Amino acid sequence: MEDTDATRATEESMRSMMEAMRWIGLDWDEGPEDDGTSRGPYGPYRQSERTALYAEVARRLEASGATYRDHRTSEELEAWRELQRKGGDGGPPVVKASTFEHSDEDLARREAEGSVGSLRLRTPESGSVTVTDLIRGEITWDWATISDPVIERSDGSATYPLANSVDDLAQGVSLICRGEDLLSVTPRQVLLHGLLLTDGLLDxxxxAVGFPARDASWVAPEAFAHLPMVVGMDRKKLSKRHGSVSIQEFRRQGFLPETLRNYLALLGWAPRDGRERLDDADMIAEFDLRAVGRSAAAFDVDKLSAFNGERIRxxxxxxxxxxxxxxxxGTYGEVALLDTPPTDSQRAMVHGLVPLVQERMQRLDEIVEYAPPFLVDELELDPDSVKKVFTKKGAPEAIEATIAVLPDVEWSVEAIEEALRGLPEQLGIGFGKVAQPVRVAVTGSSVSPPLFESIELLGRETSLARLRAALPVAQEAQPAAE
RNA sequence: GCUCCCGUCGUCCAGCGGCCUAGGAUCCCACCCUUUCAAGGUGGUGACGCGGGUUCGAAUCCCGUCGGGAGUACCA
Known part of the structure; x- marks a missing residue:
């Protein structure tokens, strides 16, 4: 767990991240647990608990001459960079020991003033590095273009490059798989790996600090894999609503974790046979990093939704x-139509409603659009539906006829359908002219689950009561007689 | 600015020199089905950024160009 930046890694954000990972179904064999403990032989697994190790490594690196101290203040650095960028002496803002290391006098002066300085890693002044990436192939950089990274802040804390390189080796990381945004950081990481392995420095x-010894067979991580970025439909990176925050958001919106897993796997990758509908076993069997694409993928919520609807069905x-x-x-939203826990009759009602709504949902949270008529005592008629349907000629008659016929039908979907189907002929109108007014009367809206099933589910008493209550409204809505 | 990465329908993928008058999914549109909304079925619109090469033949190889992205922190 990378929590070396104390200002960002709050207890709350760490917890939320683990919760999000668990919900989406990503588990781990080795690592931190929710209760603050760790599982696995090479812990601790929170970088904040490994500071003694990083400090020890930093001292040894310093003693070996691989580093130098930089006493410049943030202001000085910023000013220098500004100057460089504007083309000051022509070069890009690359921090190298050759141009950056303090002179002996300057160093003495700064130290006398009480400055500790940060610790920078000395990177080669010339030559090049090539790293092999499982997804991108070979990538080469000139060392001259790479700045000497700060590996220890002036307050003594380790930065990400140091902490991660140490942990890669100390914990036997075999594959470094991360976002493309970390690609440019790779050279210094492999440099550090080499240094840590030299003369058994890390061991x-x-x-010295009493941490678990490495397995002797571990060398450096076998491989890097830099995955393409996931961007929004606007091609901008998913910044605002990213990470655990948006995962929790997807959960609230009623996306299934298995949908997310499936969809995410398809961002930048597809199985050989081109199938899109994959379960966990398929993905485990067929996923191949080498087949991952190289260009950024846009996160398409419409497609996600379509997948989700398919799985809901x-x-x-x-x-x-x-x-x-x-x-x-009310767990995920402000609307609470059920008690917690639901009563038996509430659960039965939801269970009865499921077959009626299952094929018309893309997200679970859409249930709040369908459920109210079935879970609420006092039905409110939707004004737009009233205006659209009750004003039509014949609406009150259709309701009256239904009221007349409902008390005596056998209470089954089939019988209800048969009874209502008989009405149009009797009234001399089309079935739609009967169904719509009745629908609005019974469910409160011109859009609802199938009518006969809805009536059956609601029960004879409730259905009749609603029809009777709606009748005067429908009569009122009729255009004035000429 | 500099460094690195990337460039096939709006979007996600397939394509790895001829099977491509470029395929699938999603979106959109039309039709069918139909008691509303859906679901389902059928059909349709829609792309190889551009310019040069190499080759009998290029979406596929090479070069250039344009465009996009990431990094350029005592963040990760």
Whole structure:
């Protein structure tokens, strides 16, 4: 867990990240646990708990001459960079020991003033590095274009380059797989790996601070894989709503974790046979880093939604009922249509509703659009639907006829359908002219789950009560007689 | 500015010199089905950034160009 930046890595943000990973279904064999402990033989696994190791390594690196101290203040550095960028003496802002190391006098003066300075790693002044990336192939940089990184801040804390390089080796990391944004940081990482392995520097440091010894067979990580960035539909990187925050957001919106896993795997990759619908076993069996694409992928919520709807339709009704519950009891939203936990009758109602809504949902949170008529005592009629449907000629008659026929039908979907189907002929109008007014009366809206099923689910009493209550509204809405 | 990366339908992928008058998915449109909304079915619009090469033949190889992205922190 990379929490070397104390200002960003709060207890809360770390917890939220682990929760998000667990929800989406990513587990780990070795690493931190929720309760603050660790699991695995090469811990601790929070970088904030490994500071003694980093400091020990830094001392040894310093003693070996691989580093130098930089006493410049942030202001001095910023001014220098500004000058360089503007073309000051022609070069880009590359920090190299050759031009940056303090003279003996300057060093003495700064130290006398009490400055500690930060610790920079000396990178080669010339020559080049080539790293092999599983996704991008060979990439080469000239060392002259690479700045000497700060590996220890003036307050003594380790920075990401040091901490990660140490942990790569100390914890036996075999594959470094991360975003493309970290590609340019790779040269200094391999440089550090080499230094840490030289003369057993890391092993000695590990022993000195009492951390678990490395397995002797570990060398440097076998491979790097820099994955393409995921960007928004506007091609800008997913900054504002990224990371754990948006994962929790997807959860609230009712995306299934298995949908997210499937969709995310397809960003930058596709199985050989081109199938898009993959379960975990498929992905584990077929995923191949070498087949990952190299260009940034835009996150398309429409496509995600389509996938999600497909998976919702495949859930069995009992499972869907369970998954819907947190969207109805106020866990994820402000609307609480169910008690917590739901009563037996509430659960039965949701269970009965599931077959009616399953094929018309893309996200679980859409249940709040369908459920109210079935879970609420006092039905409110949607004004737009009233205006659109009740004003039509024949609406009150259709409702009256339904009221007349409903008390005596056998209470089944089929019988209800048969009874209502008989009405158009009797009234001399089309079936739509009957169904719509009845729909609005019973469900409160001109858009609802299938009518006969809805009536059946609501029950004879509730359906009749709603029809009777709506009748005067429909009569009122009729255009004045000429 | 400098360094590195990338460039096939709006979007995600397939394509690895001829099977491509470029395929699938999503989106959009039309039609069918239909009690509303969906779901489902059928069909359709839509792309190799540009310019040079190499080759009998290029989306596929090479060069250039343009465009996009990332990095350029005592953040990670």
């Amino acid at each position: 000695a440091a590990l022993a 495949e859930l069995d009704p009992g499972e869907l009922t369970d998954r819907l519950t947190p969207h109805l009891d």
